[in-house]
Amino acid sequence: MKKNQAKLQVQNLEVRYSTKEHSTLALDKVNLSIREGEFVSVVGPSGCGKSTLLKVAAGLLKPAGGQAMLDGKEIDGVTGRVGMVFQNDALLPWKTVYDNVRLPLEIQGISRDRQGEEVRRLLRMVGLAEFERYFPRQLSGGMRKRVALARTFAYDPELYLMDEPFGPLDAQTRVTIGKEFLKMWEQVGKSVLFITHDIEEAIALSDRVVVMTSRPGRIKAEFEVNLERPRPFYDIRFDARFKELQKEIWHCMAEET
Numbered sequence: 001m002k003k004n005q006a007k008l009q010v011q012n013l014e015v016r017y018s019t020k021e022h023s024t025l026a027l028d029k030v031n032l033s034i035r036e037g038e039f040v041s042v043v044g045p046s047g048c049g050k051s052t053l054l055k056v057a058a059g060l061l062k063p064a065g066g067q068a069m070l071d072g073k074e075i076d077g078v079t080g081r082v083g084m085v086f087q088n089d090a091l092l093p094w095k096t097v098y099d100n101v102r103l104p105l106e107i108q109g110i111s112r113d114r115q116g117e118e119v120r121r122l123l124r125m126v127g128l129a130e131f132e133r134y135f136p137r138q139l140s141g142g143m144r145k146r147v148a149l150a151r152t153f154a155y156d157p158e159l160y161l162m163d164e165p166f167g168p169l170d171a172q173t174r175v176t177i178g179k180e181f182l183k184m185w186e187q188v189g190k191s192v193l194f195i196t197h198d199i200e201e202a203i204a205l206s207d208r209v210v211v212m213t214s215r216p217g218r219i220k221a222e223f224e225v226n227l228e229r230p231r232p233f234y235d236i237r238f239d240a241r242f243k244e245l246q247k248e249i250w251h252c253m254a255e256e257t
């Protein structure tokens with residue numbers, strides 16, 4: 001990758017969903033760039049095209065216009081360099097926690113010994129070291145989500161694409177997982193495109209928060225999050241700069257709904 005070149009760059013992106021009767025313009029001239037190691041969250045009203053943007057970055061959708069590039073090369077289909085976490089990320093129910101997290105390491109051809117070390121390190125990080133022999137059905141929703149996060153970190157992609165990854169969790173578990181996720185991310189420092197409805201979560205995690213307009217989605221505003229790192233995922237909310245930013249983003253979004 002060239003110096004100063006964006007990890008992910010989206011230029012004048014247009015995406016259309018077409019059926020026999022309808023054609024919906026989901027994204028309209030979207031420009032967004034994510035630097036190496038930068039954490040960018042996207043917030044915006046329901047249906048504004050956040051997931052659509054993520055799917056283009058994942059190589060799952062072809063744009064109707066403009067382009068999306070990874071390290072300066074046009075994204076052309078799914079690549080192993082990009083890791084995705086979705087809201088309803090499923091674990092393999094017939095495999096133990098240990099084997100679910102181990103799978104990406106096996107696919108990468110890592111030696112058995114290293115696989116074991118890495119799985120145990122990741123399970124310790126998400127606080128599930130004692131649950132390696134359990135099956136997904138024996139865990140709570142929050143614990144399953146933690147296993148899914150450990151598995152994503154096992155993939156160790158260059159770019160993390162995350163669509164409401166903590167979506168279906170209760171508020172308290174969401175904070176616990178957010179905390180763990182931030183701690184893990186601060187150690188690996190990879191580029192992230194993170195989609196959420198939660199402004200506080202976006203600020204607490206990100207270097208930059210991007211607000212989209214309602215459909216067709218465009219980038220309405222970008223907010224730099226100038227809060228030190230490592231930062232406390234929950235307590236950072238009491239910082240005056242956090243509150244100011246939250247107010248600004250809230251007002252920006254409120255105009256759209």
Ligand SMILES: Nc1ncnc2c1ncn2[C@@H]1O[C@H](COP(=O)(O)OP(=O)(O)OP(=O)(O)O)[C@@H](O)[C@H]1O
Binds near residue numbers: 048
């Ligand atoms: N497969 C599809 N076929 C037709 N229209 C679609 C399809 N997927 C999404 N759309 C439309 O494109 C627009 C953007 O959808 P998208 O899922 O990207 O929004 P979103 O911002 O992620 O929404 P939410 O926050 O509610 O999850 C919506 O109006 C939606 O109805």
